Amino acid sequence: MEQFLDSVVGILWGPTLLVGLLGTGLYFSVITRFWQLRHFFDSFRFCFLPDKKGELLPADKSRVTPYQAACVAIAGSIGSGNIGGVASAIALGGPGVLFWMWMTALVGMMTKMAEVTLAVYYRKQDPDGKKTGGPLFYIEKGLGRRFKFWGIFSVLFTVGIFMQLILAPEAYTVGESLHEMTGFRVIYLSAFFCLMCALVIWGGLKRVIGFASFMMPFMSILYIVFGAYIIVINAVHIPAAVALIVKSAFTPVAAVGGFAGASFMLAARTGIARGLFSNEAGWGTSPMVHATADNRHPVEQGMWGVMEVFVDTIVVCTVTGLVIVLTGEWSSGVSGSTLTINAFAHGLGKKFAAYFIAISLFLFSWTTVTGWYSYFHSILEYVFKNNMPVRKAALWILRITTPFFGLIMAYMIDVLNTNVSYAWLIVDISSSVPTYVNLIVLLLLSGTFVAILKDYEGAGKLFGLGEYSEVKVD
Structure with a gap:
């Protein structure tokens, strides 16, 4: 079975x-003249050093600020993939994996910008002011006028995302x-984790947004500080580590220690796949929550x-990867969170490190x-948009059950003794389906994105607050 799944992943x-x-x-990047690099510091200043007071948290609790939407999106992308996923990727493909994660993030910044911008442009605003959007909306509104079979894209995207649930x-x-x-059994600890997720999700979207707005900066800074400490105390090895990462990205890595060796293709495939799973650029997930935010212009x-991509991959994933490579543990033969x-x-001591990583x-x-609960919620709102009673029932069921789907994989591995590699292979398969769909749609709508970007650079003459979908720049 593992061989079969691996062959499927190899194809997808x-x-x-x-x-x-x-x-x-x-x-x-090319058609915008690498906008993400030219305006990186402008974007950083706009997002994290706002000029106007009150832009981070809303005075009206019914509103969602750009900062809050981004917190949910970043919180939804920064997860086990940044710690256990990065480690497993390096253990499988070698240090070169980290280089391909960087490349995925570098150009992925522009992919993410395009999908978020289009999600805001094509979103829907209800009479009560509530905003919803995402790939399903720009598939329907953007492609619906051009392609008769646009619904197939919507179905494939929906199935692929719900496989992640x-x-x-x-x-x-x-x-x-x-x-x-x-030392307690994994299945019991997984059940405890699911209950903690339920405490947040059962409070609805408002609680999810508030929780992410507080927790995202706290947890990110905590992890970065301790990781940076280990990097600093091993600073003398940084040049050699970077050289190894770059060299391993383009040449096969021979077996050493417990490391079985890796080809160029394995390193590239693993790095790009893990980079996507981490920052979700091109996946089409975070645009669903970004579309709910109040803003003056889609851009x-x-x-x-x-x-979002910068914080997730260039910062957090790099901290994990550099610590693993600098300390030489990448070739030890173990993987995952271990x-x-x-x-x-190497810097915190075995016992403290175990507590800290846990x-x-x-x-x-x-x-x-x-954070992902908000994505599933958005999709169901779209699917049942014309049937309010069914939509309410579906959203209620989603809220109750979402926290406990994680027990399926925990049960498979801990109770049924399924190989842990199966889990990540299945995750790779399920993440590829909506990605194929979303990338095709983004390319087909690239002209619209460029027109929106040009409007922003021309002082945003076409756009006022909200109702972007009424302005046609296609």
């Missing part, structure tokens, strides 16, 4: 999607980490998309599961 994550991911990001790996990853610290929210714990132990994994995964 073969040259077509790898070129598609990097190519789409590169295409948007059924096969969520966070509960098992947290349970595994807590098992290292406490303003798009800049938050650029910062590898990350062993690497952090707590970090818990916080990261906690915000991921609760």
Whole structure:
């Protein structure tokens, strides 16, 4: 079975999607003259150093600010993949994996900006002021006028995203980490994690947004500070580590220690796949929450998309990867959170590292599961938009059940003794489907995105607050 799943991943994550991911990001970068680099500091200043007071948190609790929407999106992307996922990727593909994650993020910033901007442009605003949007909306409104069979894209995207609900790996990853610290059985610890997720999700979207707005900066800064400490005390090895990362990205890595060796293709495929799973650029997920924010222009929210990728991959994933490579643990033969714990132990001590990584994994995964609830919620709102009674029932069922789907994978691995590699292979399969769909749609709507971007650079003459979908720039 593992061999079969690996062959499926090899096809889905073969040259077509790898070129598609990097190519789409590169295409948007080229046609905008690498906007994400030219205006990086402008985006950073706009997002994190706002001129106007009150832009971070709303006075009206019914509103969602750009900062809050970004917090939910970043919290939804920063998760187990940033700790256990990065470690597993390096253990499988070698240090070069980190280089391909950087490349995915570099061009992925522009992909994310495009999908977030389009999500805001094509979103729907209800009479009560509530805003909803995302790929399903720009598929319908953007492609619906041009392609008769646009509904097929919507179905494929919806199925691919909901596979992530059924096969969520966070509960098992947290349970595994807590098992290292406490010795209790993984399935029981995973169940505890699911209950903690329920405490947030059962409070509805307002509680999810408030939780992410507080937890995202707290957990990110905590992890970065401790990781930076280990990097600093090993600073003398940084040049050699960077050289190894770059060299391993383009040449096969021979077996050493417990590392089995890796080809160029394995390193590239693993790095790009894990980069996508981490920052979700091109996946079409975070645009659904970005579309709910109040903003003056679609591009303003798009800049938050650029910062989302930067924080997730260039900062958090790099901290994990550098610590693992600098300490030499990458070739030890272990993977997952155990590898990350062993690497952090070089500066924090084995016991403290185990506690710290367990707590970090818990916080990261906690915000991921609760953040993803908003994505599933958005999709169901769209699917049942014409049937209010069914929509209310579906959203109620989603709220009650979402926290506990993670137990499926925990049960498969801990009780049925399914190989842990199956889990990540299935995750890779399910993430590829909506990505294929979203990348195609983004390319077809690239002209619209460029027109919106030009309008913003021309002082935003076409756009006022809200109702962007009434202005046609196609």
